[in-house]
Amino acid sequence: MQSEEHIVAALRALAEEDAELEAPLRVEDRVRKIFRRKHAVRKWRNGLTWSLALAAAVVVVGFIGVPDKRHSPPPRAKKEVATRPPQLAVADHIVADPQPVEMPPATVPARQVRRIAPNSDPQPREIVTEFFPLLDVAPPFERGELLRVTVPASTMRKVGLPVAENRLADRVYADVLVGNEGLARAIRFVSYEQ
Amino acid sequence: MIATDQALLEQALEGVEDAFTALYRRRQGAVYRFALQMTGSTAVAEDVTQETFLALILHGGRYDEARGTVGAFLYGIARNLVLRRLDRNPAADLEVTEDYAGPEDLLEDLTRRESIEQVRQAVLSLPPVFREAVVLCDLQDSSYEDAAVALDCPVGTVRSRLSRGRAMLVRKLRGAACTGRSIECSQKSI
Numbered sequence: 001m002q003s004e005e006h007i008v009a010a011l012r013a014l015a016e017e018d019a020e021l022e023a024p025l026r027v028e029d030r031v032r033k034i035f036r037r038k039h040a041v042r043k044w045r046n047g048l049t050w051s052l053a054l055a056a057a058v059v060v061v062g063f064i065g066v067p068d069k070r071h072s073p074p075p076r077a078k079k080e081v082a083t084r085p086p087q088l089a090v091a092d093h094i095v096a097d098p099q100p101v102e103m104p105p106a107t108v109p110a111r112q113v114r115r116i117a118p119n120s121d122p123q124p125r126e127i128v129t130e131f132f133p134l135l136d137v138a139p140p141f142e143r144g145e146l147l148r149v150t151v152p153a154s155t156m157r158k159v160g161l162p163v164a165e166n167r168l169a170d171r172v173y174a175d176v177l178v179g180n181e182g183l184a185r186a187i188r189f190v191s192y193e194q
Numbered sequence: 195m196i197a198t199d200q201a202l203l204e205q206a207l208e209g210v211e212d213a214f215t216a217l218y219r220r221r222q223g224a225v226y227r228f229a230l231q232m233t234g235s236t237a238v239a240e241d242v243t244q245e246t247f248l249a250l251i252l253h254g255g256r257y258d259e260a261r262g263t264v265g266a267f268l269y270g271i272a273r274n275l276v277l278r279r280l281d282r283n284p285a286a287d288l289e290v291t292e293d294y295a296g297p298e299d300l301l302e303d304l305t306r307r308e309s310i311e312q313v314r315q316a317v318l319s320l321p322p323v324f325r326e327a328v329v330l331c332d333l334q335d336s337s338y339e340d341a342a343v344a345l346d347c348p349v350g351t352v353r354s355r356l357s358r359g360r361a362m363l364v365r366k367l368r369g370a371a372c373t374g375r376s377i378e379c380s381q382k383s384i
Contacts, residue, residue: 003364010313010367011332011360017310018333023226023243028218031247032211038251039209 125193131177131186132159141179148190149174156189199264200257207254218247221265224334225272231329232276234318242279246272262343269336269344273326280322316366324359331356 154168173190197205197213199220205213225246230239249271257267317328330341331352342349 003368004360007313007360007363007367008332010309011317011328011363013306014310014313014317015333015335017307018227018231021227021230022223023240027226027240027244028215028222030244031218031251032215034248035206035211035214035251039211 127191127193128175129161129189131188133186134176134184138179138183138185139181141181141183141185144177144179144185147176147178149176151187155187159187161189200259203250203254203257203264206251214251217250217264221268222247224265225268228269228272228329228334229276231314231317231333232273232322232325233279234314238276238279242272242275245275249275263340266336266340266343269330269334269340270346273344276326277322312367313363316363319366320359320362324355324362327352327355328359328363332360 150171151174152168153163153170153172155174156172157163157168175188175190176184177186178184197216199217202213202217202220206217222243226239226243229242230236233239233242246268250268257264261267317325317333320328326345327341330336330344331338336344338349338352341352345352345355
């Protein structure tokens with residue numbers, strides 16, 4: 001018992017001896033520099049995202065504001081699909097019709113992933129927004145795949161793009177960049193020049 | 195009003211440099227001393243301090259208030275970094291173990307500082323699992339709860355490791371006494 005008391009006292013003396021020890025100032029300089037760099041990158045990225053969002057908004061306003069094209073032939077994507085389910089035909093452009101006849105909302109899957117295949121047919125020109133990152137800190141990846149999907153127009157709101165209230169349920173085309181590890185990394189929205 | 199560590203961390207994670215600096219200045223000494231007392235190397239302690247705060251910048255969002263204090267969170271990061279270093283260079287321990295018993299002819303001249311150095315070397319010679327308990331609870335004055343968070347084990351385990359660590363220190367310093375360096379001798383000079 002006495003030995004333990006002695007050792008505790010000895011340790012206390014050692015703690016007092018070391019109480020004033022601190023890391024050299026150069027360590028503080030280094031970590032603050034890294035802190036600044038990290039947050040500068042983040043601010044730059046946020047600024048870039050908003051700039052892109054603003055630029056993309058111009059395009060998107062066009063998407064959403066187009067008149068009802070139900071009776072015009074739907075434009076086909078350049079990289080359209082051989083195996084595309086026929087009921088998706090209406091979603092070949094950014095759908096401006098609140099009640100698509102060919103694709104009742106109840107039967108529309110949340111996401112339709114389609115394979116992209118070359119098509120020799122003359123196609124309307126594709127208009128795309130910039131990519132919006134889906135991960136805050138994305139681990140590096142070797143390769144990825146671009147998947148064409150349809151998503152609700154409300155998704156565009158999530159990345160800061162303006163969408164009219166009565167168009168939120170409309171479905172729009174989007175390209176999702178998926179890394180080889182299966183992580184969805186970025187999204188861009190697609191429309192076709194009318 | 196002094197901001198809590200948690201408030202500073204939250205602001206730092208939002209990019210407020212002053213908050214990060216305040217948190218760094220408040221906690222760097224403890225992290226540095228912990229690393230130094232665990233490794234006996236100022237260079238390693240410097241590296242560990244830097245890497246601990248870098249980890250805080252990158253992964254500070256993982257801090258969970260419910261699990262413990264920010265201080266314990268930092269000790270936990272520092273501890274992992276220290277253990278990695280010790281794994282990489284286990285010989286460092288042996289080096290230290292041999293160092294702590296000094297030549298006999300200096301016994302008569304033990305000063306307070308020398309006694310303290312003797313204790314320091316004895317601590318460094320402990321197996322890491324006991325050393326970290328002694329360093330955190332006895333040298334850093336952490337609560338058992340904070341030490342348990344940092345060491346990722348129950349409070350009871352901290353207590354038992356601490357007790358065993360102290361017992362080992364007694365034996366080691368008694369061993370030194372066999373060569374003329376006694377714990378009593380150290381105590382008198384302390």
